[in-house]
Amino acid sequence: MIHDNVILSYTVDLQNEQIVIHTRDQSSLKEVDIVLKEVSCHHFEHQLKGSIVLAMTVSNISSFIAGNIEILQNGKNHGWPTAYETLDELEQKLTESGYKYFNLYSSYGMNGWIVAKDLEVVKKGEEE
Template sequence: MSNVHDNEILSYEINLKQNKIVIHTEYIIPNKTENTTIFFYDVLAHFFDTQLPGSIILDIDTYDIHHFITDNKELLEKHKNYSWPMDYTTIDELEGKLIQEQYKYFIISSSYGLSGWVLAKKYEINVIEM
């Protein structure tokens, strides 16, 4: 997959009906511009923070579901009674369901601006050089 380090986020779309997130980015170097689109498919949940014009991606890393549970335990407890991110009785049950359904935990870290995470089954990156 292509490197998204230092790409500026131009926009993003969250399609709740299709369970898809699309992030449009741009990377400019002398004599060349790369327009990169990042697709997250089969999205179950996401959290974006500190959206700012000119947000710069540091990296997108993939972690296992155990890290998702550990990193978001307070958030999961808070929203459990609202069936978020899905209906479950215990945190262990949720972890088992997420693993069985093959979800992954993608963390978007930033040099500046938008950061957050996406819980989805896969992602891909498409680069167009101009």
Template sequence: MPSVHDNIILSYEVDLENERIRMRTRSYHSDLSEDTDILFSGVLAHSFETPLQGSIIFDIDDVGLDCFISYNRDLLEKGKGQGWPIMYETDEELETKLIEGDYLYFVISSSYGLSGWVLAKKVEMITKMRNEQDEE
């Protein structure tokens, strides 16, 4: 997976109907800048905090589902009555459903601005070199 360390987040789109999130980013590490789209698919839930213009990604890590429940205890308690992120009775049942559904827990850490997480089945990165014509 290409590195998106220090990429600036240009935009993100949450497509609830098709269970996708597309995050457009830009890197300025070389003479020619690169645009990288981060595509999360099979998205069950997400949470983004402090989205600011010029947000800079530190890293995106697959942390493991075993951390999801403990890291998000308060959020899960608030959403449980509304069936968020899915219907479940116990933490063990939630974890089992997530494992059986092949979900991954991606944590987005930030150097500045937007941070958060995505529960999705897959993430892929599509990188495109930019040239002077693209920037006009």
């Protein structure tokens, strides 16, 4: 439902722990939002006009830890993504709290990851 969608914009709502990636389905020209809920942390790269979504995948928190050791070490003394002593403790905290590791892959442009509890794809005009 989001493959080959063009990213129009994204909103990071820190207060409500939510990220919304606004996209357009190029075949139907309808807008589709990728809504990530109860976000702990995120990291995006290569944001540019015309970015195209390849896929959004979900992995476990151990994959998040293993793939981001350097960025976690750099953020640890700033309380990011949360207070913790060891990476094992961080993994346990995030896993027990129900977090998942979402990866945004692109065929062009913006890519990255989000640690959140839930993801919902919402076609505009079909919201409840």
